Amino acid sequence: MSDDSDAMKKRKAAAKKILARAEFYKVCEGCESVIIFDSAFCPVCNGYRFDDDLRRVKHTIEELAKREQSSILPSDFA
Numbered sequence: 104m105s106d107d108s109d110a111m112k113k114r115k116a117a118a119k120k121i122l123a124r125a126e127f128y129k130v131c132e133g134c135e136s137v138i139i140f141d142s143a144f145c146p147v148c149n150g151y152r153f154d155d156d157l158r159r160v161k162h163t164i165e166e167l168a169k170r171e172q173s174s175i176l177p178s179d180f181a
Contacts, residue, residue: 110171110172111171114167114168114172115168117168118164118165118168119168121137121164122164122165125157125160125161125164126140126157127139127140128160129142129153129154129160130153130154130155130159130160130163131145131147131148131150131152131153132150132152132153133145133148133149133150133152134147134150135163135167136148137160137163137164137167140155
């Protein structure tokens, strides 16, 4: 099994967990990252405008789970 396949499986598993509790998340209007609802700033782009509409959150989670990671996370530097 390739690393890419493992990464996609992990993304889909994470998306499933987030979808189960989607009301605790929101979408950054700057970069479309899905972040914890009580965050004041986006950890990816430092944006501060968010969409907390549950339909948008769920749709964004589902779309992000289908594609490869494209943002750089702090864990990528470790």
